[in-house]
Amino acid sequence: MTTQTRELARAVWRQLPFFVWLVALWMLLWGQFTMLAAVTGVIVAVFVTRVFRLPAVELSGRVNLWWLFVFVAEFLVALVVGSLTVAWQVLDPRRYPGTAVIAVPMVTEDDLIMTHVAVTASLIPGSLIVDIDRDRHVLYLHVLGVRNDADLERQRAAVQHWEGRLVRAVGSRAQVAAMRAERTDAV
Template sequence: MRSRRDVLRALWRQLPFFVWLVALWMLLWQQLTVLSLLTGIVAAVFVTRVFRLPPVQLSGRLNLLYGVVFVVAFLADVVRGSLIVAAQVLDLRRQPGAAIIAVPLRTDDDLIMSHTAVTASLIPGSLILEADRDRRILYLHVIGVRSNTDLERQRRSVLAWERRIVQAVGSPAQLVQVGVRPAEGASR
């Protein structure tokens, strides 16, 4: 039998996902009203009680500085990627070139893998085709590839996103896996 303290600790750990479900509900309805908040809470309770998923273990660490770095870098890459793709489309002299690449990730965490995959897909010019969970490999379709140097640049870009995500929310062990000393990026 679980103690009351264990139950409260489990609920506290799941709170970010519950809040995310409510926010997602409000975004889907495109309303920031009290009614959408209340129906979002009802929907989140329903989803979390009916669809029992294994609890996601968060690292318990959030580095706001690296979170801001991630958001700023992401927005800059979205703008940069949009401009590059637009230029490739408008350049009628040559085809942009495309490839499917495999990017082996360094961390062994489903949440980090999911965040990395979503981030890579949201940046124009690349799209996740498959995520091999067992081998920790993301397969991407990328455009604007003309050489092996371009392929390696794309791989390094995905690994840089993994590193930024780990620096923002990863555990000290994950920081080591992506090549960051915990003292550099482990502050709470």
């Protein structure tokens, strides 16, 4: 195998998860998991990756299946709890659910991890990303159910918790070490 062939194989291998994600996203958008949806998804993914050339995103090359399972399980629980909490806040006539815009500093400097954290936080009912400061690595969220400073800190801790789970699941070893160092410094 020549050096050029090896480089091409590495480039394809690095981009394969994104290609598979585009096909899965296409199938999810159509709500069909059929062979036709998969084939058209591949065609659309090839078209999108060739026409809209984006800079290559470097993955850490590491996926910890245990922490990925923990992340998905906690996320599903958070979806249910968040939905019930927001529903209760809407239906409770005695109280107005307080709102706030909070800044949440991130430990990692990786754009992909920051994006995953932002999407996760926005998908859980009760919070929505309103801005991201890439230079300072800060997420700004609009959150519901805030009545005091303790609620603000709880919301910040929740977003930082998602960052920790994502770093453990798909972050590089350096990011995991930085996360552990930050957590021990905070204690």
